[in-house]
Amino acid sequence: MTNKTITIKRPFDSHVHLRRGAVLRAVAKYTAERFGRGIIMPNTEPPIDTVEQALEYRKEILSAVSSYASVLQNTSIDTAKFEPLMTFYLTKKLSPKDIEKGASGDVCKIYAVKSYPYGATTNSQWGYRNILEAKDVLREMENVGMPLLLHGEVHLNANDEEEDPYDGEKMFIADVLPRLLDKYPKLKVSLEHMSSAEAIDFMEKNGAVDKLVTTVTPHHLMYDRRQAFSGGYRALLHCKPLVKTREDKERLLAMVKKGLPFVSAGTDTAPHPESKKFSSCCAFGVFNSPVALELYTQVFDELGCLDKLEGFLSVNGPRFFGLEPLTATITLVKEDWQVTEPVVTEEGVKIWSLCHKDHGLGNEVIHWKIKSGS
Ligand SMILES: [Zn+2]
Numbered sequence: 001m002t003n004k005t006i007t008i009k010r011p012f013d014s015h016v017h018l019r020r021g022a023v024l025r026a027v028a029k030y031t032a033e034r035f036g037r038g039i040i041m042p043n044t045e046p047p048i049d050t051v052e053q054a055l056e057y058r059k060e061i062l063s064a065v066s067s068y069a070s071v072l073q074n075t076s077i078d079t080a081k082f083e084p085l086m087t088f089y090l091t092k093k094l095s096p097k098d099i100e101k102g103a104s105g106d107v108c109k110i111y112a113v114k115s116y117p118y119g120a121t122t123n124s125q126w127g128y129r130n131i132l133e134a135k136d137v138l139r140e141m142e143n144v145g146m147p148l149l150l151h152g153e154v155h156l157n158a159n160d161e162e163e164d165p166y167d168g169e170k171m172f173i174a175d176v177l178p179r180l181l182d183k184y185p186k187l188k189v190s191l192e193h194m195s196s197a198e199a200i201d202f203m204e205k206n207g208a209v210d211k212l213v214t215t216v217t218p219h220h221l222m223y224d225r226r227q228a229f230s231g232g233y234r235a236l237l238h239c240k241p242l243v244k245t246r247e248d249k250e251r252l253l254a255m256v257k258k259g260l261p262f263v264s265a266g267t268d269t270a271p272h273p274e275s276k277k278f279s280s281c282c283a284f285g286v287f288n289s290p291v292a293l294e295l296y297t298q299v300f301d302e303l304g305c306l307d308k309l310e311g312f313l314s315v316n317g318p319r320f321f322g323l324e325p326l327t328a329t330i331t332l333v334k335e336d337w338q339v340t341e342p343v344v345t346e347e348g349v350k351i352w353s354l355c356h357k358d359h360g361l362g363n364e365v366i367h368w369k370i371k372s373g374s
Contacts, residue, residue, distance in 0.1 A: 004334035005371065008310040010036030010326040011293060012317035014215045015149070015192055015266030017041045017122075017285065018061060018084075022345040025064045027271045030289035030343070032065040032082035034370065036326045037318070039149070039266070040084045042114055043123040047089035051101045054086040055108035077330070077373040085321065087149065090115040091126040096140035103144040111321050112147040112190070113137070117155045117168075122270065122284055129156065131180060138184050147188040147320065152177060152199070153241055169241050170198040177202065181212070189213075190320065193268045195220050195241040197251045204255065207262040213320045215266025216256060216312075218295035219286045219354060224249040227361055234361060235277050236354055239270065239286045253299070259308035264317035267292040274342070274350040288354040290339060295355070297332050297368040330373035336365050 016031055016038040018024050031038055040061065042048035048057055066080040088094055088102060090113050102110025115131050116124035128134050131150075141148060153168030154176065163171060173196075181189065191199060191214045203214045219237060224246045228237045237243055256263060269292060270285025277283055288295070293313070300309045315325045338357045342350040355364040 005331055006297065006306055006309065007329050007331040009314040010328045010330050010373065011265060011313035012036065012325075013038040013267050013269075013292075014190070014264050014317040014320075015039060015041065015217075015268045016289070017043070017268070017270040019271060020044050020057070020060060022347050022349065023271055023273070023351065024060060025067070026343050026345040026351065027269075027287070027289060028061060028064040028082075029068045029079050031267075031269065032068075032079035033077050034289065034293040034330070036081065036328060037083040037085055037323075039111060039317075039321070040086055042087045042089035043116060045123055047091055047123065047126050048087070049089050049091045049094045050098060051107040051110065054088070054102070054110060058084055058086050058108055077370075081328070085109075085111040087111060088113045089126060090128065090131070090134055090137065090148075092128065094134075094137055096136050099137060099140040099144060099146060103146055110146065112149050113141060114149045114151070116151045117153050117172075119155050122272075124151075131176065132183065138187060142184050142187045145188060145322075147190055149190045149192055150177070151193075151240070152191050165240070165242055166244065169194070169196045173198045173202045181206075188320070190215060192266060193217050193220065193241060194252070195244050196248050200251045200255050203262070204260075207260060209261045209316075210320065213262040213264065213316070215264055215268075215317075216252060217266065217268045217286070218288055218292050218299070219243060220249065221252055221256065221299045222295055230361060233282075235282045236352060236356065236360055237286065238282045238284060239268070240284045253303060256300070256312060257303045257305045257308065259305065259311055261311065261316055261319075263312065264320070265296055265313045266317070271343070271351045273345075274352065277352065286354050287343075287351055290343065290353040291355050291366055293330075293370065294332065294366050294368045298366065301334070301368065328374045331371045332368045333371040334367060335369045336367055337369050338363075338365055
C-alpha cells in the first residue's frame, strides 16, 4: 500500500514545549510544519505568569516560525501560519487579576493555566505543593471559563518524601483530582498526557466535552517500559509521566480507537540539549515534534481507525478551547523513512528526536510521511 494517503484538517497540538532562544529557533519549525496551532507550555525560565511575559514569548515564537526558508521535509507548508496559543504557569505569584487580564485578551489572550506538581519535572519548582491552595485563582478561572491543564502526578508526600514515580498519576487520580472537581464544579479541566489504566478508567467514566478532557502523547501510545529498559535505559523515552506497562499502553490504544470526543492529541514535545539528555541525570522530556504527526497517523493506521484520526488531531482539541477547527488541510502518505540527523541549534547544540535511527531504540522506521499541506 505504498500510495495510501490521508488528508485531514490541520492538526492542533494541545501540549507543546518550545523553550526559548536558540532552542526555540531550532525546534519551532517542526511543530509549525505539522500543526496549525499549539497550546504553548509556560514552564520556561522564568515561568510565564503575566500577560506581558506571554506577549513577549508569543512574539518570539512568531518571529521564529516566520523565519524559516525551508522545512524538514520540503512540504511547501508555510510555517508562518502557525498560531501559538499562550498559557500561564500556576505559580504562587499568579493572581485573579492576571486571570481576568488574560481572559480579556487586551494585551495577550491567555487560553489556559498549567499546573505542575512541585519538583516533578522540568522547571516545576514554582508550582504549588497542593493545587487546592490556589483557591482565588481557581475560582476566577471558573468564573471566566479559563481551562486548567493538569500535570496530574503526585510527586512528594506530606513528609516531603518522593513517591514512587510509577504511582504518581494513580495517586493523583485517586486523591487530588476528585477533590478538585468537587470543589470547582464549573472549572474546565484537562488531564494532560495520560499514561495509566487508572487515568483511563477515570476519564472513560467522567470525561465530558467542554468540561473534563484529556490529551495523549505519541510516545505513550507507541512505547511501554519494556522498550524504555531494552538493552539499557533509553534516554529519548525518559519523560514524566514515565511510560508504563504494556497493559497501560494497550488500554490507551483501546481508548483512542473509540474516538471519544473528549480525547485529543497533545504531543508534549519537550526538547533538551544533548548535554542534559545524555548526562548522569537524564532530563525529563521526549522531543517528538519532528515525528509526532507521523507517529499518531501510524498508530491509528495500525489500529485500523484512520477515520478517527481527524477528530483526535484536529477537532477535539480546539473545541475544548472554544475554537473552530481549521479549514486548511495536511496530507500524509504511507511511506517509510528514518530520522538520521539531530536538530542542531545555531550555537551547534544537538537535540535528538524520538525515533532517531541511532539514539532511539535502534534503526526505527516511521511508516507515514507528510506529503503536502495548505
Ligand atoms: Zn509537558
